[in-house]
Amino acid sequence: MKISRITKKFEELKSKNKKAFITYITAGDPSLDITYNLVLGMEGEGVDIVELGIPYADPLADGPVIQNASQRALKSGTNITKVFQLVKKLREKTEIPIVFLVYFNSIFKYGFKKFLDNCSNNGVDGLIIPDLPLEERRELQDMMKNYSIDLIPLVAPTSKERIGAIVQNGSGFVYCISSMGVTGTRDKMGIDIDIFLKDVKKYTELPLALGFGISTPEMVKELSQSSDGLIVGSAIIKEIELGIKEGEIEKRVLKFVKKLSKAQSFS
DSSP: OOOOHHHHHHHHHHHTTOOEEEEEEETTSSOHHHHHHHHHHHHHTTOOEEEEEOOOSOOTTOOHHHHHHHHHHHHTTOOHHHHHHHHHHHTTTOOOOEEEEOOHHHHHHHOHHHHHHHHHHHTOOEEEOTTOOHHHHHHHHHHHTTSSOEEOOEEOTTOGGGHHHHHTTOOSOEEEEOSSSSSOOOSSOSSOHHHHHHHHHTTOOSOEEEESSOOSHHHHHHHTTTSSEEEEOHHHHHHHHHHHHHTOHHHHHHHHHHHHHHHHHTO
């Protein structure tokens, strides 16, 4: 298996003593053209990896902000095929690592092999599947051995004795869920991040990226000390929502992303 763009990016950042800044947006919210512009714009503001959510009618791990984004994307006619076309178009302009956050049922309906072939052919670097059962994961991992696509494990504070099994054979990085419950912005974390990350590190040498609830430059500055990367999603989607109302989505989002990127640089 070739080294993925994700692994290369983390190695490059480590050599510069930097942490990864990862952003999440829902593909097609509110249109695929805007998603295209946001990905390129965010890279210009210091984003290292972009997660694109595949819109899904019933996203269980997501709070109301991302659920609403999914609804807007589905209303605009977004589907998996169109998201693959979007990534293909982005690959004409950028080599930024792109990760899909996708629900298992979407892949199952599309067909495992067809989905992985399209990921490989269009330039998708990694998959995060929040509802992937452990049994199904083995089957998917066996298939993925033929592709340079990372299957990124999700570890929660409640995972405890299951951490080892969850991160086994994962690749790219570990998505460490920094708070309980569904996605959404928070004022503070409800757990001891250092202890949690120490527990995860016992089982893997993969980079650890913290996500869920990170929403301010202050949080970015503080949490960058503990992890190898930070993931910001709901806070960006809130900016998209405000931008829709005000008619200036890209300007709002990129200004916000720049603030977070600067905070991380000074951490």
